[in-house]
Amino acid sequence: MPNIKFRASRRTLTSHAGLSIIGQCFEIAGVDSIDSRFPTTLGMRTSDVIKSYLGLLCLGMSDYDAVENFRRDKPFQQLLTLQKVPSAATLRQRLEKLAANDLQTRTATWSTTLLSLIEAPITAETTHVCLDIDTFVMDNSNSKKEGVSRTYQKVDGYTPIAAYLGNEGWCLGLELRPGKQHTMKESNAFLERVLPRAQCLTKQPILLREDSGFDSQALWTQTVSIHDDNKTEYVVQRVMRLVERTADRDGQLLLEPDYELEGWWTSLDEAPEAVIKRYQAHATHEQFHSEIKTDLDLERLPSGKFATNDLILHLAQLAYNILRLMGQLGMTGELSPVRHPAKRRRLRTVLQELVHRAALVIHKARQIILDFGQDIGRMTVLKTLRSRLRYPRGTPC
Known part of the structure; x- marks a missing residue:
């Protein structure tokens, strides 16, 4: 066994060098602008409270107490441009107060501002950019949190609604x-909030994809008034598929065949096979739900108050998009560290490869230098990302 000794020094180290990119994204998104609406309270800027919690989410943490580990962490404070890091009690109290003042309405614009200024890639599904909308279950059993009740999955919790744009899965509503x-x-009100955001980010035609839970006469049979006061009815087609199964998923032969009848309503003038294929791609959004619940550690929300948990999900929307942006710009193509080829990286992969990277923090000539030692690959990715985000090129939504 090697002779191992432990030693402490006065050098400043960080295990989260990726915060340098995250802090830059906060600036581009305009998080600091909330200080003009919510002034400093007891010496703590509102933006410091929000950016501290966003920083936790971008590190895969959601519990208030996690912030205590960063109160004396100088790199956390400097890389996120914080004047102060709040205590766990201050963080909880201020978030509850901000939720009561409806901060959620302002946070919704941060993601679209970031994605539009950076000109984030938005890939279409053949002829259309898909906008996937769905609800999912967050299991908060054995708790007395406000709003927790029986869900369609037979567990006690919440059923938030989310919207994802393009094959990359940019979150435009949570x-x-x-x-x-x-x-x-x-859901119609949610769609009215989300659609303008999608239309601001892409000029390509948008295809709305929803599952059967959204079936409604108001969605599929619509009438609109034109100038002569007549009414025009929009007609949609229904595509049907009958599946016969003679064996179960484990390969066990069935005594009698099992039949499954499926149907889809669509306004597209396409062949049934193309419609079915488009809807099969809709299932990808289930992975996005999983990333929010597990990779951002938000399966069990930290507050007992419904409005505060709603605010936390709105903040998670920005954290999700920042990590997704880092993955799309830094972990696909030739710039990516050694990994199998992929069109999109999971948030957990971004956390492991780019965010949780160790570096020596050096202060020199009013600059902060992150020394990665021999980890040249990750240093190159983060350096390229910082350069790419330095001068936004697009137009804010």
Whole structure:
């Protein structure tokens, strides 16, 4: 066994060098602008509170107490441009107060501002850019949190609604709902908020994809008034598929065949095979739900108050998009560290490869230098990302 000794020095180290990119994204998104709306309280800027919690989310942490580990962490404070790092109690109290003042309405614009200024890649599914909308379950069993109730998956929790744009899965909407709320309830209002964001980010035609939980006469049979006061009815087609199974998923032969009948409503004038293929791609968004719940550690929300948890999900929307942006710009193509080829990287992979990277922090000539030692590959990726984000090229939404 090697002779191992432990030693401490006065050098400043960080295990989260990727915060240098995250802090830059906060600046581009305009997070600091909330200080003009919510002034400093007891010496703590509102933006410091918000950026501290966003920083935790971008590190895969959601619990308030996690911030205590960073109160004396100088790189965390400097890379996120914080004046102060709040305590866990201050973080909880200020988030509850901000949620009561409806900060959620302002946070929704941060993601679209970031994605539009950076000109984030938005890939179409053949002829259309797909906008996937769906609800999912967050299991918060054995808790007395406000809004927790029985969900359609037979567990107690919440059923938030989310919207994802393009094959990259940019999150344009993430709102909390009580567990018992039906999928269709208030979904039209959610769509009215999300569609303008999607239309701002892409000029390509947008295809809305939803599952059967959103079936409604108001969505599929529509009438609109024209100048002569007549009404025009939009007609949609229904595509059907009958599946016969003679064996189960484990290969066990069935005594009698099992039949499954499926149907899809669509306004596209395409062959049935093309419609079915498009909807099969809709299932990809289930992975995005999983990343929010596991990679961002948000399966069990930290607050007992519904409005505060709703604010936390709105903040998670920006954290999700920042990590997704780092993955798309830094971990696909030739710049990517050695990994199998992929069109999109999971958030957990971005955390492991880019965010949780060790570096020596050096202060010299009013600059912060991150020394990665012999880890040249990750240094190159982060350096390229910082250069790419330095001068935004697009137009803010």
